[in-house]
Amino acid sequence: MKTIRIYGWEPGFNKVEMTKLLREELGSSLFDAKEMVxxxxxxxxxxISVNPESIERITYKLDQLKAKFEILDL
Structure with missing residues (x-):
């Protein structure tokens, strides 16, 4: 598993789409996803922990949603 640290956002950040992303990619409940956002x-x-094969897709989506993030090598 790879870990992505999301530490902020830029103008244009879309809370609704970010909530959807966390629900779809992590299988989070609506409550948990909203709390994270x-x-x-x-x-x-x-x-968040993600599968190595999903990292590129998820980071692309995070970038499109204007989230500030970094990939951690733990």
Missing amino acids: DKIVSCEQIE
Whole structure:
């Protein structure tokens, strides 16, 4: 598994689409996904674990959604 740290957002960040992304890619509940997005908007960091084969697709989507993130090598 790879870890992505999401630590902020840029103008144009779309909370609804980010919530959908977290639900689709991580299988999170609506409540959990919304809570994670609220943390991002409040400039708190969250870390998500993703499969290595999904990392490129997810980082592309995060970039399109204007999320600030980094890939961690743990």
